[in-house]
Every structure is written in C-alpha cells, then in structure tokens.
Amino acid sequence: MIRPELIRKQRLILLALTALILLTVFGGMGLGYAKLSYGRLFPTLFGHGNFKEHFVLFDIRLPRICITLLAGMALALSGSILQSVTRNDLADPGIIGINAGAGVGVSLFFLFMPIDSTTFAYVLPMVAFGGALLTSALIYLFAYKRHAGLQPVRLVLTGVGFSMALSGVQIVLISSTDREKVDFISKWNAGSVWGTDWPFIWAVVPWLIVLIPFVLYKANKLNLLALDDAVAVGVGVSLSRERLVLLLAAVALAASAVSVTGGIAFVGLMAPHIAKALVGPRNQLFIPVAVLIGGWLLVLADTIGRNVGTADGIPAGIVVALIGAPYFVYLLLKRI
Template sequence: MTQARKQKMIVLALIALITAISFIALGISNATVPFGRILPVLFGDHSPKEKLVIWDFRLPRIVITVLAGMALALAGSILQSITRNDLADPGIIGINSGAGVAVAVFFLYFPIDPDNFAYLLPIVAFAGALLTSALIYLFAFRKSEGLNPIRLVLVGVGFSLALSGLMIVIISSTEPEKVEFIARWIAGNIWGTDWPFIWALLPWLLILIPFSLYKASRLNLLALSEPVSIGVGLPVERERIIMLLTSVALAASAVSVAGSIAFVGLMAPHIAKSMVGPRNQMFIPIAVLMGGLLLLIADTIGSHLASEIIPAGIIVSLIGVPYFAYLLLKK
C-alpha cells in the first residue's frame, strides 16, 4: 500500500471516528434526546426543547472542541518542525500562557461588549501569545548557532511558569465570579460553547490549514539541520518566523475559546508521524484530525462519562504528562 493511499484511509477513518463520537456526545446528557431523534433534529424535524438541547447547547460545544483540537494539533506540528524538537508544544513552551494572561487582563479589566466579545478574544489572545513567543525566540536565539531547540524548550518552560505566577497575581484581587471563570479557563474547560465563538475561530482554521499545507515542503526543509536548510537556498529565518506566527495564531485562537489545553499539540503530531512518517504533507492532515479527535474524546469523557464534570484540559493532561515523560526519556 502506498503512503498516499494509507494517508487517505487513515483520514477517512478519523473522520468516521469524529462523527461517531460526536453522535454519542449529542445523545448522552442529563437533558436526554433519544439517539433515534438526533438525525431528525439535525435535519430540522424538532420540538423547541429538542432544538434547544441539540442546536443551542450540545452541537456548538462539539464543533468548538473539534476545531480547537485541530488548531492546537497543527500549531504543535509546525512548532516541532521549525524548532526540530519533538517536545515542542504551544502549551508546554509558554505560548498558551501568554495568550491566557492577555485573555485574563482583557476579561477582568476592560469593558465587555457582548456583541463583539467572541470575535475580540482570538485577537487579544494572539497579541499576548505573539509577545510571549517573540520574547521566547529572542532568549533562545544565538547569532552563532541560530535557534537552539533545547534552549527553546527550557526558555519556554520558564516563561510558562512565570506567566502562570503572573496569572495568580492578576486574579488574586478580583471578584469571585470572575476568578471562577479564569480558574475554569486555566483548567482547560471548554467554555466558548455558542455559535459566535465558532464563527470567531473558524476563519483562522480555514486560512491557516491550507497555508500550512502549502508551506509543507518548506517545513520539511526547516526540520533538517541549519546548514542543509541554508545550503538548498531556503531563507531560514524568514520562513521560521512566518511559520512561528502561523503556529502562534492557531494556538491563540484555540485557547481563547477552549481554555488552556496542553499536550494535544504534542501528542497528535507524534501519533500521525508514527502512522505515515515525518513528511509534513503526509502527517499534517492526520495530525489535525487526530487533535480534534483527542480533544473531543477528552471533553466527552469529562463532561458526560465521569461522575463529576472534569475539564477536558485535565483529561488530556492525565494522558499527556506520561507521554511527555516517555518522549523526554526516549529523546
């Protein structure tokens, strides 16, 4: 079987799995809609109660969860290629924390316009993540050797810890109801579960997924050693900065509506590479779908199958921390 055919089969299987788990998530909840009624409700045959449960509550949450997982997986895939570091992930190296601090400051100290709130959040998160990633890049870069992958992770972890401390300072003197929201955000609780948040996140993916696939051959070159990349005529620093901005935008848009979720961007690319190899053209489509699937499974378990509601970020971390330790020991 050729790699291209194998890729297509895996992509179709992942789409089928996402569809199946979405169907299960639509049918399990306290406000039960029988499984036999789900398809009629989706196609317009519904009572007001069924419409409220499926179209206003459950379906937006499922869609936002899948989209956020896709964005985080693609962000991690890009980071691993441009840094040549298998441990790179936007949640681990501080990008998510930078976006989180910006969202917290915006939410706590700026007047909220309900009509534009959903659409401003990704922009605010992108600004915070961009500033953080620029500082991480500056601290990790050395003119004599370029971007050192190990230094990048260490600097990123340091920034992540520092920003987490800053977040605690910011929320320590805030009203309890606002603190509760930020605490849920930090835990990775999917909270942007209305259709405006979907319309706010979707354009970022519609633009940046095709753009990343278009840049896949350049990502392959960036994943090689610095002398090889330069030797084939690639403008390394320019391409690296462009793709870093792409990764930051994807991660920021995802965490702005889904909370601070780590490890999806670490695990999804690795699983995809183990299936079809390290070429970006081959593994990126699989990694994107795998990210959506992982976060959907985590949210379904945490929201419906556990005895109490557990944020998706915690479920993912329960899997991701051992996986990160395994990769750290292996690499």
C-alpha cells in the same frame, strides 16, 4: 517524490479518522447532563424535534462539539509547525508557554476592559493572539544564541520557565478581583471549554480556513527546516524569514484555539507524533492526519470530561493532561 502506496495509506487513514470523528460526535450528541435519545438525533437535526431536543442539541451540545473539534485541529497544526521549525519533538504550544501568554492576554482583557457582548467572541482571539505573540517573541529571544541559532532544548526549558512565571502573573492579577471573574479565569486555566455559542465558532473558523491551506503550501519548507540548517540554506531557504512566518502561524492557531477552550496542553504534542507513526515524517502526509487526530482527541476528551463526576464534569484540559503528561515523560526519557 512520495510513493503512491504512502499516499493511498494516508487517504485510508484520513477516511478512517473522519469516520471515527463522526462516530464520536454522534455519541457525544446524545451524552450529557440532559440526555437525548439516539433515535431522536436525526429527526432533531432535520428540524423535527420538540423544543427541549432542539434546545439541547443546537444551543448546548453541537456548538460545544464544534468548538472542541476546531480547537483540537488548531492545536494539532500548531504543534506540528513548532516541532518541525524547532526540530524538537517535545514542542507544543501548551508546554513551551504560548498558551500561558494567551491566557495572560485573555485575563487582562476580561478583568480590566469593558466587555461588549456583541463583539466579545470576535475580539477575544485577537487579544489571545497578542498575548501569545509577545510571549513567543520573548521565548524566541531567550532561546536564541547568536553563533548557534535556535536551541531546541533551550527553547523548551525557556518556555516552561515562562509558563510558570506567567501562571504567577495570573495569580497576582486575579487576587484582587471579584469572585465571578476569578471563577472564570480559574476554569479557563483548567481547560474548561467555555466558548460554546455559535459566534465563537465563526470567530475561530476564519483562522483555520486561512492557515491550514497556508501551512500545507509551506509543507516543503517545513520538511527542509526540519533538516540541518546547512542543508536548508544550501537549497535556498531563508531560515530566519521562514521560521518567523511559520512561528507566527503556529502562535495564531494556538491563540485562536485557547481563546475559546482555555489552557489546553498536550494535544499539539501527541497528535503530530501519532500521525508521524502512521504515515511518516513528511509534512505533506502527516499534517492532515495530525489535524484530524487533534480534533478527535479533544472531542473525545471533552465528551468524557462532561460525563464524569458532577454536573459540571471534568475540564477537557485535565482529561487531555491525564493522557498527555505520561506521554510527554515517555518522549523525554527517549531523548535522554
């Protein structure tokens, strides 16, 4: 049973995070290459802005902010699932190769398939899911030992190896194509948010609407999977089935996110850790917190990235990596 004071603490943290997200979103709406006066944001939101204000806010700024918020939530939830299922605090869809698999799928589709502008936004998450699913299956098979089960450290090392190998595959794929497509794939790999139109948002939203409640429903199973196998089996958990179902959910979430934001790592690593530090390791408590933290982290990273340097800014994936890579090393050193 969860103590009432913990539940109250979680609710206060969720409220504070919601306020922080709204504050960051409000700040991000006014910042960018085309500046908007903060005094004009609310009139423009309610339909009283001029053409330029309406265009910048509704056609450029808001879709990008919504995409980064949703993608950050999806990556954080995916990382939360992976860390519980594998019992590995270093698990993250970007680090263990899932993002790389999705990237190869997106690259193959973009380079060699005919593009239909009316369905592109909706087909792309499915293509990314297919690439990520195939990669995840291979990583799982290589990390699994018949008599010892799934090896957490082996999983991370195998995922890193697959990520490097698939990066090589992408280089081969783009080496003989035209410059425009090469530029797109290069920006995708750097985590440059590109799916900044409303159709891409409607393509990602259904995955979250379905999978967030599903994962919360499975929270007790995740708590048991994070314990020893013998304990989980002793209370009647079907290890293979639950792991497979939850891993599929993690892959789907990561693939839907990176299909529109590119290869972004470390959000799924950091958000669950911060959430656990705030409310403890119970999945019922930390998953909602991690989801909001992940959304806020990516919105903040993208806001910083697009307002630094040139007019194109710095890809959000690079900004996140500048924070996440040292954090990953810190966690790795703690485990040694």
